[in-house]
Amino acid sequence: MASVISVSELNERAKTVLASESSINDVWVSGEISNLTRHSSGHYYFTLKDQRSEVRCTLFRGARNSLQFEPAESLKVTAFGSVDMYVARGSYQFNVMTMRRSGIGDMYLALEELKKKLRAEGLFDESRKRKLPRYPMTVGVVTSPTGAVIHDIIRVAEKRFPVNIILVPVLVQGEGAAQSISKGIELMNTQNADIMIVGRGGGSAEDLWAFNEESVARAIAASRIPVISAVGHETDFTIADMVADVRAPTPSAAAEMALPDVSSEARNIDGMMMRASRSLAACISLMNSRFVALDSKLSLKRAKEAVISESKNVNELSRRASVSVRSIMNEKNGMFRMADAKLSPRRAKDRIEQLFMELDDASAAADRSVAQMIAGRRKDMISADQRLRAVNPMNVLERGYSFVKGPDGATLVSVHQISPGSDVEITMKDGIANAKIKEVIRK
Amino acid sequence: MSKDVNEMSFEESLRELEELVDMLENGGLDLDRSLDIYENAVKLRDHCRKILESSERRVQKIMETSGGIQREDI
Incomplete structure (x- = not known):
């Protein structure tokens, strides 16, 4: 091609190519933050690097505001974003849309993997979801003995519907929580409960993490008793919620779903x-x-x-x-x-x-x-x-009265029992006459 | 009625009550039978109400220990 283009044109073309390449758009990149500067506009600029390479990154104010943490020098992060060309410099950069601290980032990746696996096994299928019994006699609750869930279910049961409540106290966060919860679900299944609520009150993503663990998901899936999950607040969505028969947005909503009014x-x-x-x-x-x-x-x-x-x-x-x-x-x-x-x-x-x-x-x-x-x-x-x-009824007939029976043999007392064309039988003192109704006039 | 009313769960009582009311509404029954049904409906209604008003619910805590499952009231 013989045509000559300007530097600007070159960079514009490069920008277009980069923007259309899916392998470098909407990707998660892990690295360490360095050369962090915070502009007065609220935008952040930094370099993300690993042992061998580095890339310039931008984090615009809007994206910054959605982060759960303050970006800091040397912090290991997983950043989500797309590659873009800075046309004026002819250099490319990574525009960060959101970012998680590493460790947590790894957890999210593992979570996505687990979701994929459980979905493939059919654990989230709608067809697996059971209907909750409308009038449970006994409600099982697998949760912390001091948390919002047991408090709410007792309060709502007092207000709405009388039931027996069985609590299996479990650890809902920290080391060993997932194992404690899944064992608790198994223990509840040895009991005579009609419905089970599994959950905890609100907390940070880390606090709720046990409800994203595979053992909890499997225990819920294996439960003979229908399960309502109630983990954190409205916006928190865990794997436990996806496996449960019903997901409640909050602990008190779980109690209201379980109990009629x-x-x-x-x-x-x-x-x-x-x-x-x-x-x-x-x-x-x-x-x-x-x-x-x-x-x-x-x-x-x-x-x-x-x-x-x-x-x-x-x-x-x-x-x-x-x-x-x-x-x-x-x-x-x-x-x-x-x-x-x-x-x-x-x-x-x-x-x-x-x-x-x-x-x-x-x-x-x-x-x-x-x-x-x-x-x-x-x-x-x-x-x-x-x-x-x-x-004496026979005397009535002697006096010139008669009675009329309808097609079904019942004595007629109302014109509603007959219609034009009905066959009727008229009994008089000395015999019977069969007749057909010509017209019915209602008074 | 097939079962003693007092043995029935709320759900069973309610279902039975619905059936009896349907029978009455469908009609075609003699008066004695209708009154029998109505009396049974009243019994079921009273039983349902007793369940709804009962304050005898229990709140228990169970734990698995080396000695088996332990229960206590809370």
Whole structure:
């Protein structure tokens, strides 16, 4: 190529080539800091060197601010960044984006290796994650006996849901912590716990490191009991978190995940009981209308017997229904007590007034729907009894009345039981007529 | 009911209670049967409430020693 280029052009081209070469971009480089200068702009300049070579490095203010330590002369570091050309000088430099102190840097590299290995084995797979039992009876906790985790779980259990708690005290940081934690998980698996929380409160990356160790990851993976990990704060993410069935962002969140909320459970039960009493009331009302429908089909003698025995039943039923109504009211009182214990005095007062209103509504509704249904049914039966005593059904037919049975053989009491085209059977005093419905007019 | 209510866990009681309420809501039962179901529902409800209100939870610490597993209340 015969064309001539300027020095600037050469350096620009070199810069472009360097920037596009992936093997020298976004790489971790380990070395020792020397010739460190801190510019008034907040940028740092230094040389990173090993036994044989050195490279000029820049650390801009933004990147500096994200570091966990102050760069210092002779410090061994692992720096992450990319090679760049300083065009004015024709020299290349390494732009550092972030940096870790060595030792720690090596730990992170080992961590990445371990993650890769465990991921390949499938230990992080979503398909391995088990669902937590919704209502554990016993919660196991593998943690420091003095840390945030056990404190939070006891506090939350008192507030939310009554469970037994088994603590296996372990070392959560320092020499032997990983072994202590994994042994603790194994020991917990000999116990009758429904769910296990493994973790510790916040700390530095080094403090949390035991939860990145392979033995802890394997113990969690092998656990028969579903595991919630709760290591440090929201932003801390360890291998233990990746293997656990569920990762909790904080220790108290772990406790809340493990335990349902007592007041919402009580509300749920309350709702079911209201549904049950409504259904019961509907059943009583249905029985009542069936009885009325049936009475015209009965012979006078059988009807009398039925009425007498039903009257006895009604006494029993109404006694049972009033027991049921009382227990609905007792339940409301029970909820009120639980709510009272949980809330601050001022909020409790508002809540209590609310609950009293609900209690009035519920007991009135239940009273109407159950007790009065039964009272109504008794009245119906007494009047049915009187009607049956006074009027022999056959006499009614003598007087020109008839009754109509639907296609299913049931006596029709409502136009809702038939539609145009329905076949019906009309019984008169001296015989039966079969007919087809032409039209249904609802009043 | 297949099991004594007092022997049942909270989860079992709740599941049973849900089933009974469904049965009542589906209807088609005679009054006696409905009242029996309702009475059982009340028993289950009381049992659930007893569990929720119980203060008899235990907090224990266990440790493995040369003499086996040791427990103590904390």
